[in-house]
Amino acid sequence: MKKIFTLIFISSLLLSCNSDEVIVPPPLDNPEIPLDIPVGFPPLNGSVAGNKPTKYGVELGEKLFHEKKFSGNNTISCASCHNRSNAFADNHPQAIGIYDRVGLRNTPPIQNLAYMRFYNWDGNILQLEKQPLVPIITHEEMDSSILEAIGKIKDERAYQDLFRNAFGDDQITPDRIYRSIAQYAYTLISANSKYDNVMRNEGAAFTETEARGHQIFQQKCEGCHSTALFTDQSFRNVGFPVNPSTEETGRARVTGKPEDYMSFRVPSLRNAEYTAPYGSFGQFPTLKAVLDYFDNGVLAAENLDPSLKANGNRIPLSEQEKEDLIAFIHTLSDPTFVGKR
Numbered sequence: 499m500k501k502i503f504t505l506i507f508i509s510s511l512l513l514s515c516n517s518d519e520v521i522v523p524p525p526l527d528n529p530e531i532p533l534d535i536p537v538g539f540p541p542l543n544g545s546v547a548g549n550k551p552t553k554y555g556v557e558l559g560e561k562l563f564h565e566k567k568f569s570g571n572n573t574i575s576c577a578s579c580h581n582r583s584n585a586f587a588d589n590h591p592q593a594i595g596i597y598d599r600v601g602l603r604n605t606p607p608i609q610n611l612a613y614m615r616f617y618n619w620d621g622n623i624l625q626l627e628k629q630p631l632v633p634i635i636t637h638e639e640m641d642s643s644i645l646e647a648i649g650k651i652k653d654e655r656a657y658q659d660l661f662r663n664a665f666g667d668d669q670i671t672p673d674r675i676y677r678s679i680a681q682y683a684y685t686l687i688s689a690n691s692k693y694d695n696v697m698r699n700e701g702a703a704f705t706e707t708e709a710r711g712h713q714i715f716q717q718k719c720e721g722c723h724s725t726a727l728f729t730d731q732s733f734r735n736v737g738f739p740v741n742p743s744t745e746e747t748g749r750a751r752v753t754g755k756p757e758d759y760m761s762f763r764v765p766s767l768r769n770a771e772y773t774a775p776y777g778s779f780g781q782f783p784t785l786k787a788v789l790d791y792f793d794n795g796v797l798a799a800e801n802l803d804p805s806l807k808a809n810g811n812r813i814p815l816s817e818q819e820k821e822d823l824i825a826f827i828h829t830l831s832d833p834t835f836v837g838k839r
Contacts, residue, residue: 528552528663536689537698538726539613545625546612551681554663559682561660562675567650569640571596576633576679579605582837585769586686591780595639602638602745604780606765607773609835612684615731619762619778622752626680631672644672688768688835689726696829704829711826714819721805728767728830734803735761737796737811741779748778757801771831785827789813789820 531551533542562568563576579593580586585607588594593601603619617623623632633639634647648670651657658668665674695702704712715723724730733749740746740760749758762778776782782791792813796806806812815823833839 528554531556531685533612533684533687535613536687536694536726539610539689540615540725540727542612543614543626545627545680546684549627549677549680549684551684552664554660555665555678555681556685558657558660558664559678559680561657562679563682565647565651568634568642568647569596570642570646572650574640576630579633579639580608583772585609585688585772585832585836587773589774591775593639595633595636596641599638599641601636602741602743603778604775607769608683609686609688609768610727610766611686613727616763620749620752621733621763626683627673627676630676630679644675648672648675686835688832690834691768691832692829693826694832705825707822707825708829710819711822711824712829714815714823715826718813718815719823722764722803723767729764731763733758733761733763735759735799735801737799737802737806738777738791739781739797743779746779759801760799761801767827768830769832769836771828772836785824786820789815789823793820 529552531553533546533551535542563580566572566575566578568575573596579588581588586609587607588605590605592603593605595601606619611617611626615624617626617629623629631644634642634644652670657670661670661674662668664678692702692704692708696704722730722732722734722736735748738760745751747759749761749763750756752758765776770776770785774782774784776785776788782788793815795810795812796802798811802811
């Protein structure tokens, strides 16, 4: 009887090996990665709840973020423009794509995206999962397609394993690509600057120059650069030099409203020390140049921000105040986040 059962078992194994059935191993333990809300930060973007970062989802997203095969000529990845040492910006006035094509706008840093309500300079994206496709298909960026990108990686064992670990099977789909890249981006949280340490009473203290800069900031800048994100996430026309491209209309590119013409999302000042040049198309090489421009007077416009109109289209600043402000802005730098510590 024992021999009969043994023969049956061996026969079953042979039949299984000869069948076309693919046996998918169960997914590995894939725990969620909690996203804490730092003190003073706004709530998480609502889309995070439906795409919570997981161990393998983030690992896959980071690999895809650095994948050059997503570009038409296999030369650039998301990380090519979003460089960690520059707070995930690129230090070019405007984004540089394949074949050195120049984009319309400056590459924004991608920190604390889990807490943002809008993405991109004009706020045309509300859910981060909808963003990864944009650079893939844009002519001036990767100039490819999602199907072409999938075709380049679908037979790679490393990707098959990562998709299986993250999603339960090795199917590579556009939605899974977008979700995993977003999961990785959600974990890019910067909240460990000198400013944060001072606010948390962790032993750090402002210098006299930084303290003066903080006071000036509260008086003259905090109206737009508010909350612990150092942006109120509003869209404003602050009279910066206008992009000569006929494609650029700012927020009006999304809304079609004349009152939104050349209005842009207020950028966060966190890690601004690392993200020069500044402005929607890199109009200003340094923070000093930005402050000089505000001091000298901005471009008049019917929809110019009321705070500027009320002050004669300028933010008056002495040279000492500019120096103090820059010192304070440098306290928003997070060297751990950018890999400098």
